[in-house]
Amino acid sequence: MQKHQILKIYGTDYKGMTKRLLTEADLKERIPGKGARIGIKPNLVSPTPASYGATTHPEVVAGIIEYLQENGFRNLVIAEGSWVGDKTAEAVSACGYDELVGQYGVEFLDTQKDGSYKADCKGLELNICNCVKEIDFLINVPVLKGHCQTKITCALKNMKGLIPNSEKRRFHSLGLHRPIAHLGLGIRQDFIVVDHICGDLDFEDGGNPVVKNCVMAACDPVLVDAYVCSLLHYAVQDVPYVEIAQRLGVGSADLEHAQILTCGIWNGNRLENQKQSERKEACQTDSAIQSEEKAFWQADNESLPLARKVVELQDAVEEVESCSACYGYLLPALERLKQEGLLNKLEEKICIGQGYQGKTGQIGIGRCTKDFIYNVKGCPPTEDQIYEFLKHYIGSNYVI
Ligand code: SF4
Known part of the structure; x- marks a missing residue:
């Protein structure tokens, strides 16, 4: 597989189709030796099962592990840290990763508990978790999702799980886009397996999954994110970190010269696609196909519904x-x-963010707005706490 290619496979046997895709992409040839320490970085942003649309399906990671172990790679580690406010250990349990690591005998490293080192990422110094230094080959396994601040999230932003919580907060004070792009230089992604099974196209933490039953393979994170922009109906310019990463030399956002290819649907035993069915007609028998079964790649023309709930709510x-x-x-x-x-009964704007620390106002969310007249406590407060608070606030205002 080449750097300008993104390979896709469809189906509902997530483990089987992931293994097949990795076989077609010839992943093993990219890894520098059987003893290489291979890092697998899923997205366990919060403690919700993958069907909710936020976290990486454990079946996809199982497919990666089985593929690697069957090809003689034994030095594997899954590394991840949930977002600020949730504990990784809870996500590991809720997402089924505790069973996964037990079943395959693979180490899980909670980056929320890891130390960190400073790395000069082309003019921007960033703190990166120590475990990254030990990894020889990193397989990024993000979920294709919408994001309420950056519009999209996939390959580049998933690396935030490999920085300490304090640095995650600092990223936001730096405007998110620039540090995400520079982080692409501090952490090299050697291979990317995108979980495009049922990501939420609006919210990073899920709740509105859109089922596509697809897994992708690629080796350029910038190309992956540029493709996600196009799938979610954005121009690359709408998501500044993709453009900045390209400028920094992390990868290419040139979709015009990219090849987006699918080998079809994995039915649990073999691949089915248009070219194969044409071949079946020509061969007349199933066994003729099975004897020569190999993937036929063709252009993928997937489209996704326009999701813009976030834009409406941001007002x-x-x-x-x-x-x-x-x-x-x-x-x-x-x-x-x-x-x-x-x-629509809420007349005041709701203030949120570290930029409100020490400031006053009417209504604010979280510890950063603690000096506001009305404030939801917590850092961060949960969705339920915010909902109950605002409902009460709107209700009492409405009566007045
Ligand atoms: S209260 Fe402030 S520091 Fe805490 S999570 Fe919210 S924005 Fe971040």
């Missing part, structure tokens, strides 16, 4: 440097109020 918010979890909990809470016909 109710004044956000300055808020952490992902805080903002990620606020928007679904607003969506619930909107569904109940309550959101």
